Amino acid sequence: MRLVTIKDMSVTLGAHVALSHVDLTIDKGEIVTIVGPNGSGKSTLLRSVIGAITPDSGTVLRAAGLKIGYVPQSLAIDPTLPLSAGRFLSLPNRRPAEAVAKALRQAGVEDIADRPMAGLSGGQFQRVLLARALMDSPDLLILDEPTTGLDQPGSADFYTQIEEVRRTTGAAVLMVSHELHVVMSASDRVVCLNGHVCCHGTPEIVASAPEYRALFGTGTHGALALYRHEHDHHHHEDEACDHDHPHTHDHLGNH
Missing domain, CATH: 3.40.50.300 (P-loop containing nucleotide triphosphate hydrolases)
Structure with missing residues (x-):
C-alpha cells in the first residue's frame, strides 16, 4: 500500500x-x-x-x-519540572495508563514510567520521544x-x-x-x-554510487564504514543510481 x-x-x-x-x-x-x-x-x-x-x-x-508519528532530533524540557515519563506521554490530554504502558513497552523502556524526564539518559529520553510518537498507532x-x-x-x-x-x-x-x-x-x-x-x-547500491561518495567520501572518517565484498548480481532498473555498477561493491557490515 x-x-x-x-x-x-x-x-x-x-x-x-x-x-x-x-x-x-x-x-x-x-x-x-x-x-x-x-x-x-x-x-x-x-x-x-x-x-x-x-x-x-x-x-x-x-x-x-x-x-503520522514524529520523533524530533531533540526536545528541551525544563529540568525543574516534576514531570515523569508517564505524565509526559499524557500531555496535553490524559491518556489511559494501559496506553502509556504499551507505548513505553513498544519503545523498549517499559520500566521507566515513574522516572523523572530530567533524570533519563540520552538514550532513554529518545525512547520516550519514540513512545510518544507511537501513542496513536x-x-x-x-x-x-x-x-x-x-x-x-x-x-x-x-x-x-x-x-x-x-x-x-x-x-x-x-x-x-x-x-x-x-x-x-x-x-x-x-x-x-x-x-x-x-x-x-x-543500501548496497547507494554505498557504491559515485554521487554518494562525492558527498561523503569513503572509509571510516566519513559517514560510512565499509568492507570489500565481491560478487555478481543484477540490479533492478528502478533501484539504480544514474551510473553503471561494477560487480565489485563496498557493502556494509558490522565486522
Whole structure:
C-alpha cells in the first residue's frame, strides 16, 4: 500500500531553492533513510511529507486517513519540572495508563514510567520521544536524526528498536540520519539528497554510487564504514543510481 507519493516537488525558502524536482514514495511497512550533507534539504523534505510546508511546485499525495508519528532530533524540557515519563506521554490530554504502558513497552523502556524526564539518559529520553510518537498507532513514523548525541552503541540499540517497532506494528519508517554505518543495514531504501535526489536504492547500491561518495567520501572518517565484498548480481532498473555498477561493491557490515 502506498502511503506517500511525492512527484516533481520543488521548495523555495526565501531566496534559497531547498529542494528541486524531488520524487519519493513510501510504502506500508518499509524503512526509508534520507542521507545528505548539512543544508541538503533533509528537514525540508520531512516537513513537506508531514504537511508543514507547501511545495512551490509538484505534488505531495498522502493516503486517506494517514496517521503520522514524529520523533524530533531533540526536545528541551525544563529540568525543574516534576514531570515523569508517564505524565509526559499524557500531555496535553490524559491518556489511559494501559496506553502509556504499551507505548513505553513498544519503545523498549517499559520500566521507566515513574522516572523523572530530567533524570533519563540520552538514550532513554529518545525512547520516550519514540513512545510518544507511537501513542496513536501511526501508519508512518518520521524520525529526524533521532540519535543525535548518542554514542554508537546507543545509536545501534535505538535503530534495533526501530526495526522491532516496524516488525510488531507494521508502521513505515522515514528517517533522516548521518549514521549510515548503523542505519543502512536496517533500511529497505536509501535516498541520497543534496537539494535534489542524487541517487537512491538499496543500501548496497547507494554505498557504491559515485554521487554518494562525492558527498561523503569513503572509509571510516566519513559517514560510512565499509568492507570489500565481491560478487555478481543484477540490479533492478528502478533501484539504480544514474551510473553503471561494477560487480565489485563496498557493502556494509558490522565486522
